[in-house]
Amino acid sequence: MGVFVFIVWGIEYLDIPLDRLFGMFGRMGSTLANRYYPPDIEYIIDADYFQYVIETVQMAYLGALFGLALTLPLGWFGAYNVTPSRRFVYPVARFATMGFRAVHEMIWAILFVSILGFGMLAGVLALTFFCAGFAGKLLAEEIEAIDMGPVEAMKATGANLFQVVIWGVYPQIRVAFTGIGIYTWDVAFRAATVVGFFGAGGMGWYLKRNVQQIETERVAAILLSIVALVIVSEIVSAWARARVMKMK
């Protein structure tokens, strides 16, 4: 009931023209048919464009890799059960992870472009921050769910802090971490296709240029290529995930 009241109030307050909303699909169909069809496939079968695609893949790869590298200390320090210090390190790590997450990847891209200028470096950094926030939280939660028995046993042998993590914690999260890595690659790749919108490298820049020039048939082709790439990446990661499951 409360939800319903809120919906009605929201529609009323925002003055949403419902008739236009319901007429949307017809208009969308005609717009797509008139302006975006046929997609300019020739435009994307092009060495220059292909270079940008490669750049996007590289950016996603590097961003995911650096982000995951950052995730390891973030996850360790930010997991309440194994953090080196509950009073100091834990809140700092949690706060950092939250900070990385709180800011949208597009905002990171805008920020780094304005600091570092156009190009891949800004894109890679934006994706790194995005991935660190994304995977850091997942990893910390994974670590908090481990069996503390082996950790206690490793402490009892006289192992130091680092050895306890390598022997007592890592074997328990290895499979989950690989899964998180694959998932991170997935989202990093999707984000990489659009960070270029703000000049942070990759195919996003192509997209922006053509949108602004109202080259709608080219935009359609670019969107199709993004969809195709995402599908390929999904297939690859589904395969990788199945492999990881077997590894267990």
Add this chain to the structure above:
Amino acid sequence: MPILEVRNLIAKYSARGPEILKSVSFDVEDDDFFAIIGPSGAGKSTLIRCINRLVEPVSGEIFFEGQDVTKLNSRELRSLRRDIGMIFQEFNLIDRMSVMDNVLSGRLGYTGTIRSIFRAFKKTDIQHALALLDRVGLIDHVDKRADELSGGQRQRVGIARALMQDPKLLLLDEPTSALDPKISREVMALILEMARELKVPCLCNIHDVNLAMEFCNKIIGLQDGVKMFDGPTEDMNEERLNEIYAMEVL
């Protein structure tokens, strides 16, 4: 001089919480196989974890070879833990690693950080591990994963891991509670035998009074954090047992 002297030990789990141990004192001699008995919740596990400071005691003194354990800094604590082997109720093995790696993990305190990342243990350590695995009857299971073994076998890996440390004292936290009666007796016999062979004194939490009477030469009885009995096994009798376990009906 006793190898371990515990004086007026008090432990709590939280600052305002109840005292789990209420001023417990006892001595462990060089050739003791020392049992701590008592109903569940009496503070047996807490007591044993205070010895190597897996639980920090609130007050009291613990002298191991004359050195006060409660005053050690983290580096000194690590070298103390290296000298004290520990065997756990739930074995606490690293399931996804091989039996061999599990046994070798007992050497972490002696191994540099970089070496331990790459599992590059010294040759003498590897030979020692193989000898111990042979001794506990697992030489055919060296390369199996720890989670492929049965309970009794897993505890044997735990024993080998603890002995890998060349310990001067063994702490046993309910080593047989997760095992069936027959295997329990075998495991206790193995521990006793190896402890005698290597001349390592043992301090053993044990729920099963019959096992304690059979294998241990000294017993302390805990009830709700208070020491109710302290003496050689021969002095333990039905009446005193009833007194220690009186609260369990509740």
